[in-house]
Amino acid sequence: MSPSSSVPEDPSVAHVEASDTPSLGSLGEFGLIERVTRDRPAGAATLLGPGDDAAVLAQPDGRVVACVDVLVEGVHFRLDWSRPQDVGRKAVAANLADVAAMGAAPTGLLCGLAAPADTPVEVLTGIADGMWAEAGVVDVGLVGGDVASGPALMISVTALGSLEGRAPVLRSGARQGDRVAVCGRLGWAAAGLAVLTRGFRSPGAVVGAHRSPEPPYAAGPAAALAGATAMIDVSDGLLADLAHVARASDVGISLSRKAFAVPDRLVEVGSALGVDPLEWILTGGEDHALAATFPADATLPEGFVEIGVVAEGADVLVDGEPYAGPTGWDHFTSG
Amino acid sequence: MSPSSSVPEDPSVAHVEASDTPSLGSLGEFGLIERVTRDRPAGAATLLGPGDDAAVLAQPDGRVVACVDVLVEGVHFRLDWSRPQDVGRKAVAANLADVAAMGAAPTGLLCGLAAPADTPVEVLTGIADGMWAEAGVVDVGLVGGDVASGPALMISVTALGSLEGRAPVLRSGARQGDRVAVCGRLGWAAAGLAVLTRGFRSPGAVVGAHRSPEPPYAAGPAAALAGATAMIDVSDGLLADLAHVARASDVGISLSRKAFAVPDRLVEVGSALGVDPLEWILTGGEDHALAATFPADATLPEGFVEIGVVAEGADVLVDGEPYAGPTGWDHFTSG
Structure with missing residues (x-):
């Protein structure tokens, strides 16, 4: 609340407008x-x-x-x-x-x-x-x-x-044999961005997902209560963010393409733009889904979908192989 | 930690430099x-x-x-x-x-x-x-x-x-009859800015005060323990910030010029630049002194200097009169 301001303002940077529109x-x-x-x-x-x-x-x-x-x-x-x-x-x-x-x-x-x-x-x-x-x-x-x-x-x-008395769920707690699951949308914001980038404004569902995501907030505490061993917010892209979990936990993560139900709307948009929608799902950020790992015997909380397992190694594999192509966003080096 | 990044970067805004200096x-x-x-x-x-x-x-x-x-x-x-x-x-x-x-x-x-x-x-x-x-x-x-x-x-x-178990000290707690006191430097950063603005780099003491202040952090909890009724960080200027206290507490504040011991260094700089150093003390921000009000019978904590009293009315007066000139900084309207 307290502005800390002393350098005389550069008129090219900040100036007071006399105008009818309040600024x-x-x-x-x-x-x-x-x-x-x-x-x-x-x-x-x-x-x-x-x-x-x-x-x-x-x-x-x-x-x-x-x-x-x-x-x-x-x-x-x-x-x-x-x-x-x-x-x-x-x-x-x-x-x-x-x-x-x-x-x-x-x-x-x-x-x-x-x-x-x-x-x-x-x-x-x-x-x-x-x-x-x-x-x-x-x-x-x-x-x-x-x-x-x-x-x-x-x-x-x-x-x-x-934390309401619970231990924080870190990125570093995933263990071999854990199940990997996600809650929330994946790929919708990336599809929306692809639409906007090409000059279109619809379909509204994906454009809206880019404009403002709807993260599954309540799924975070629910996952903690269900015994989640590691968790991350998918902001950079699922593969990039799971790679953070793999690195912090010193494990590998093995995903299965067929575990992802590709929504019809993403299939349609992908078809129109000539993009495999699974690419958006695996590498698109900004939907802010939650990705978590759970012990093999845990009951997944409502809304979580199993997409793979925690395995040996240090990489995130898709159908047993490294993903071909960029896996997400590093703000400056991918600019 | 998680960058939320999607819009393709405008090359005029952000670009990757190939250079020997790491960027x-x-x-x-x-x-x-x-x-x-x-x-x-x-x-x-x-x-x-x-x-x-x-x-x-x-x-x-x-x-x-x-x-x-x-x-x-x-x-x-x-x-x-x-x-x-x-x-x-x-x-x-x-x-x-x-x-x-x-x-x-x-x-x-x-x-x-x-x-x-x-x-x-x-x-x-x-x-x-x-x-x-x-x-x-x-x-x-x-x-x-x-x-x-x-x-x-x-x-x-x-x-x-x-807050270590204490009640927060608000701006709104000053009561008529309270004593007004400050802890920490006043006017040094403003003097330093005046020096820099005129193209000089010394004296180092005031220039250094502008470059990085030394707020009396421990005086905040000490004032709370001593029963301070209201407190504010002097970031915009003493008179402007005390006006926030007066408004929030629905009281007036009456200061006395002679309560301020003007440091020799500020006298020297003021003399060199043709500025009354009391102007810096009363209206200069950014030293981040703490200004507080205390009950009349409180013992002021070490480092606090009494500068006035909480009075009737709604204004901050200096020697019984409104201060002539700007009292501090509003980020945009004073730009």
């Missing part, structure tokens, strides 16, 4: 914060919401789970492809999925935002509306934030969560 | 994270550090204090005025001071960072070194982060803290 520059930081926090539901764990030097959240078991994600306009989203509300939902969803992947339930959100001073206020309030909407899915509040001027729209969201 | 683009996100987190001290409250979907911190009293601050290159810092280490220290200090202003002790930090792909790796590792150095002052770890490409260097730091 961040004309409204001011405090005006914006007031507008996006007024009359919002507090969130179940919020003991002190926005407006002071810091917020206070209840963490009943004496621990807090914490993670952060950054979204940049032109890199992670485009405002001609997504509404501001979608961007806000997506920024929050990516983070809440990380909390879920620890087996935790979210308790609160904070947002650091940089934007050009001439950014229309409705873009920023739209982003905030989307954040609050996604936060409302899990009954948490946006309890803190800071707004600064900058040359582009950048959104950094921090999510906090509670 | 963020050539090292990659995961390479950078590995480099800035390896072999670091964990921090006293760190139960699980960086490397998984989220970190886990101990919050023994069942609550977490949380806040966020954003710094943007060219707005909050300039790399020709400050070393990357200074920038990292400053980004962390601004946040830790907010935690202290609640009467809390810090437990951990997270950082969301956007940077052009051609940013030299040593700039980013320097920023990380500075963050870890300032974190080490209070024995906490940098437990989570995310790195994305973007058109400018933007740093969003989240700080978490523990």
